[in-house]
Amino acid sequence: MSRKVxxxxxxxxxxxxxxxxxxxxxxxSVEKALKMTPDAIVEEVKKSGLRGRGGxxxxxxxxxxxIDKKTTNPHYLVCNADESEPGTFKDRYLMxxxxxxxxxxxxxxxxxxxxxxxxxxIRGELLYVYHILEKAIAEAYKxxxxxxxxxxxxxxLELYVHPGGGAYIxxxxxxxxxxxxxKRGNPRMKPPFPxxxxxxxxxxxxxxxxxxxxxxxxxxMGGEEYAKIGVGKSTGTKLISACGHINKPGVYEIELGLxxxxxxxxxxxxxGVKNGKKLKAVVAGGSSVPILPAxxxxxxxxxxxxxxxxxxxxxxxxxxxxxxxSGGFIVMxxxxxxxxxxxxxxxxxxHESCGQCSPCREGTGWMEKVLHKILDGHxxxxxxxxxxxxxxxxxxxxxxxxxxxxxxxxxxxxxxxxKDFEEYVQNPQGIKEVSYLGELAEA
Amino acid sequence: xxxxxxxxxxxxxxxLAFNNPKEPIFALNFKSPLITDHCKLITxxxxxxxxxxxxxxxxxxxxxxxxxxxxxxxxxxxxxxFGGWLSPETMDYVASVLNIxxxxxxxxxxxxxxxxxxxxxxxxxxxxxxxxxxLLGAEDIVNYLQNKLGIxxxxxxxxGMFTLKTVECLAACGTAPVIQMGxxxxxxxxxxxxxxxxxxCRTNIKEPISHWSKKHIKxxxx
Numbered sequence: 001m002s003r004k005v006x007x008x009x010x011x012x013x014x015x016x017x018x019x020x021x022x023x024x025x026x027x028x029s030v031e032k033a034l035k036m037t038p039d040a041i042v043e044e045v046k047k048s049g050l051r052g053r054g055g056x057x058x059x060x061x062x063x064x065x066x067i068d069k070k071t072t073n074p075h076y077l078v079c080n081a082d083e084s085e086p087g088t089f090k091d092r093y094l095m096x097x098x099x100x101x102x103x104x105x106x107x108x109x110x111x112x113x114x115x116x117x118x119x120x121x122i123r124g125e126l127l128y129v130y131h132i133l134e135k136a137i138a139e140a141y142k143x144x145x146x147x148x149x150x151x152x153x154x155x156x157l158e159l160y161v162h163p164g165g166g167a168y169i170x171x172x173x174x175x176x177x178x179x180x181x182x183k184r185g186n187p188r189m190k191p192p193f194p195x196x197x198x199x200x201x202x203x204x205x206x207x208x209x210x211x212x213x214x215x216x217x218x219x220x221m222g223g224e225e226y227a228k229i230g231v232g233k234s235t236g237t238k239l240i241s242a243c244g245h246i247n248k249p250g251v252y253e254i255e256l257g258l259x260x261x262x263x264x265x266x267x268x269x270x271x272g273v274k275n276g277k278k279l280k281a282v283v284a285g286g287s288s289v290p291i292l293p294a295x296x297x298x299x300x301x302x303x304x305x306x307x308x309x310x311x312x313x314x315x316x317x318x319x320x321x322x323x324x325x326s327g328g329f330i331v332m333x334x335x336x337x338x339x340x341x342x343x344x345x346x347x348x349x350x351h352e353s354c355g356q357c358s359p360c361r362e363g364t365g366w367m368e369k370v371l372h373k374i375l376d377g378h379x380x381x382x383x384x385x386x387x388x389x390x391x392x393x394x395x396x397x398x399x400x401x402x403x404x405x406x407x408x409x410x411x412x413x414x415x416x417x418x419k420d421f422e423e424y425v426q427n428p429q430g431i432k433e434v435s436y437l438g439e440l441a442e443a
Numbered sequence: 444x445x446x447x448x449x450x451x452x453x454x455x456x457x458x459l460a461f462n463n464p465k466e467p468i469f470a471l472n473f474k475s476p477l478i479t480d481h482c483k484l485i486t487x488x489x490x491x492x493x494x495x496x497x498x499x500x501x502x503x504x505x506x507x508x509x510x511x512x513x514x515x516x517x518x519x520x521x522x523x524x525f526g527g528w529l530s531p532e533t534m535d536y537v538a539s540v541l542n543i544x545x546x547x548x549x550x551x552x553x554x555x556x557x558x559x560x561x562x563x564x565x566x567x568x569x570x571x572x573x574x575x576x577x578l579l580g581a582e583d584i585v586n587y588l589q590n591k592l593g594i595x596x597x598x599x600x601x602x603g604m605f606t607l608k609t610v611e612c613l614a615a616c617g618t619a620p621v622i623q624m625g626x627x628x629x630x631x632x633x634x635x636x637x638x639x640x641x642x643x644c645r646t647n648i649k650e651p652i653s654h655w656s657k658k659h660i661k662x663x664x665x
Contacts, residue, residue: 086574086612117506124519124557125613127654128626160504163655165515165555168611182511182547184554200509243575243616250617287574287612328616330575341574348573348611354554 002268003229005217005237006210007253010097016132018139021100027145029219033108034153041112045215047223049235054080054171054208055286055326056401057310060215064205066195067113073202077115078180079106081122081129081209082164082171085286086348087328090239091209093251095122095129098213099136103159105212107145108219110157113205117158121176124164133161168352172400173206174198175354186354187400208326210239231257234309238324244331247271256309260284261298263308263329270331277333281417284313285325287345288405290412291338292322318412338417339424342409343371349406360403363394367410374421377428384421388414488536493660494520498540511543514551518558519655527567527651528559556610557654563606564599565651566644569623572609575616580633584620585609587634591641604645625652626659 014020021027033041046061067075079102083091095102102120110118122130137159140146148156162180164170170179174188177199198204214236218226227235234256240263243249248271254263264279265272273279279294299305301320306312313324332341350364370387373379391407398404414421490498498517505512517537518529525533529552538545552558559567568588572581585596588607592600599606615621618630622640629640650657 083614084612087616089614089616092614119504123614124515124555124654125610125623127519127659128628131626131659158504162504162512163516163519165518165551166557166610167555179515180512181509182514182543182551184550200506241617243619244578249619283574330578330616332578336578341578344572344574344577351611 003237003255004253005221005226005229006094006101006213006239007098007251016097016099016136018100018136018143021098022143025220026100027104027143029216030104030107030111030145031151033111033219034151034155038112038114041108041219044223045112045218048218048226049223049230049233050211050214050218050226051234051310052208053210053214053238053327055085055288055323057324060207060211063195063207064109064113066193067205068196068203069114071203074117075113075115076199076202076204077106077110077113077118078176078199078204078206079118079120079209079212080171080173080176080206081120081126082176083126083209083326084123084168084171085288085326085328086345087243087283087330088241088286088326089243090241090251090327092126092129093241094209094213094239095126096132099133100140101213101216102133102209103136103140103145105215106159107150107157108215109205109207109212110159111155115205116156117160119180119199120159120161121170121180122161122163123170124166127163130161130163137161167354168348169354169400169402172402175400176206177204184354186356187402189399229255231307231309232311234311234324238308238327240308240327240329242270242329242331244329245274245277245333245336246331247274254308256307257312258308260306260308260313264298264331270329273331273333275333277335279331280334280336281332281338283322283328283330283332283409285323286328287330287348288401288408289323289325290318290321290408291342291416292320292412293416296320296416297322318408319415322412338413338420339371340375342413343368343375345409346371346406349402353402353406357398357403359394359397360406363390363403364406366390367406374424377424379421379425379428381422381425383425384414384418488525488532490520490524490540491660494524497660502541510541511547514541514543514548515555516655517541518548518552518555519653520660522558523653523655523657523660527563527565527653528561559606562599563651564604565648566604566624567606567608567653568640569608569610569613571611571613571615571619571621571623573612576612576619576621579619581620584622584632584634584637587637591637604648605641626654626656 009015009024042064050060051057146159167185169175170185172187175185179185194204229236237253237255239253241251252269263269281291281293282297283291300315310324313322315321346368350368353360353364355361367390370383391410394403395407501516502510502513521533521537534548535545538548570585596607596609613621620632622629622632
């Protein structure tokens with residue numbers, strides 16, 4: 001269970017340089033892909049069962065097949081490198097260490113989508129990675145993998161990096177497209193989906209960094225072979241960025257289907273909970289996914305051991321399950337106050353709401369204020385129900401999934417940790433003084 | 444009444460910039476060329492040659508007529524060139540460079556958290572305050588910095604050296620807590636490292652540092 005297909009060369013010194021990367025088998029997939037037809041590549045990706053690694057887990061091959069082929073407008077491929085989900089730092093690691101892997105995957109994917117101009121939208125805070133990518137792209141141009149008539153096949157591709165300006169909402173694909181057009185990152189109504197009308201109203205596919213990088217092993221080993229890795233419909237490997245109270249935080253490539261207990265406790269991965277403390281809760285896929293208490297995280301409600309896969313983590317729906325999400329694995333030990341942590345996340349969503357939809361703009365602020373009140377020792381029992389009520393009125397009522405992402409952590413925290421909330425309400429004197437990072441409700 | 448009429452090509456921020464409350468601030472002009480010509484008249488600011496070269500190359504990355512897309516990179520460069528923040532005048536100038544309306548620049552600059560719309564110190568200390576960093580002690584670091592520098596979050600020190608900001612997740616949760624300064628990530632921070640960071644800044648930093656560092660504006664030229 002430790003097969004690596006993305007990070008297998010990560011420890012080679014100088015792998016971020018073109019020569020070293022090429023000498024270690026880099027750009028083989030481009031050589032192979034340019035001899036195939038675009039449709040055959042899409043078929044291959046469909047066979048691999050590769051699913052979007054950004055959070056939603058939508059099958060990549062299917063997403064590609066939606067692109068409008070009848071139009072005369074140009075097609076665009078945009079790489080979503082606006083990684084800002086709290087707990088997730090896998091894309092930053094991948095781009096910093098293996099910039100050519102992303103470029104290689106983008107060339108193959110652009111060819112499959114008949115795109116001649118592609119962009120990497122990287123979040124503004126990662127400007128140093130922007131310069132790493134610029135350098136790598138310049139090397140790829142020089143070696144003839146980008147530009148006009150790539151490797152004599154007659155295929156042209158221009159690849160550019162575009163920096164963002166610091167906004168979580170630009171990780172949503174239509175928000176990202178708006179931002180790339182030089183506007184505020186307000187998500188668009190769907191339909192029309194970006195595959196029909198995206199960037200500058202042309203057919204566009206937006207894929208996560210890791211998804212595009214995973215196209216490289218899919219091409220190298222063939223779709224069927226790739227589909228043998230993993231378990232069931234969760235094929236391939238996934239980068240998990242582990243953080244919080246664990247002994248070995250970092251980015252790990254796992255084969256999907258690895259038991260969560262092994263991932264958490266094995267020295268090969270997280271190395272167990274820090275300082276020998278007890279595990280309290282885990283957020284398995286970035287701050288947006290439901291939080292699970294230790295018992296439900298390690299074993300499903302049916303008593304089966306949970307696996308790191310899309311299906312197993314979602315077992316039990318939102319009542320007793322969670323999601324694999326973006327792979328941001330946040331571990332909390334027994335010392336953590338779930339309520340305080342929830343307040344922190346809710347403040348984050350309030351800060352990052354773009355303000356288009358009232359349920360999200362107002363609701364996130366209300367939830368933040370109610371949680372603040374409870375933490376301050378002025379909470380009532382009815383406030384817990386009020387919180388529940390607010391989150392039900394955000395969930396599913398907004399243009400983009402940011403509203404849902406703000407509601408799910410609140411719902412799951414109340415569902416699994418209602419006692420913690422009640423303790424705050426019943427013993428206001430017992431609360432250690434809370435200090436707040438930044439002022440309440442800046443907006 | 445005639446005296447209070449102002450030329451039609453004044454933008455809303457011109458009146459604010461001149462700080463003349465007697466002048467009406469409703470005279471917005473929607474003809475971009477007039478405004479951009481006008482901006483050239485009132486401003487003597489100009490990007491460095493290197494930056495202009497870089498901007499013209501960035502503009503070419505987008506299809507004909509879509510150069511508005513270059514706004515985010517150009518604002519980053521403007522912030523690096525003009526003192527670490529975006530004054531209304533800077534934003535008007537950026538509008539003229541991209542040939543778009545000033546209001547299109549204001550709305551974008553005010554949306555994204557990396558753009559400072561008020562003057563900042565030479566070093567902007569951006570402490571991540573979201574979930575994982577906070578679990579591992581970002582709170583203590585912010586409190587320590589507030590006491591040590593004698594300022595609150597969002598304020599600048601009197602000597603103009605430091606501005607303290609809290610920011611949302613910086614995608615470095617594995618090395619939490621993390622501080623960003625300019626383009627640099629300072630990871631696994633603790634109180635000793637914060638002290639060292641402050642003293643290093645005091646001795647080494649003479650000019651404002653920003654996210655898009657000046658060395659990249661020069662280097663990319665080559």
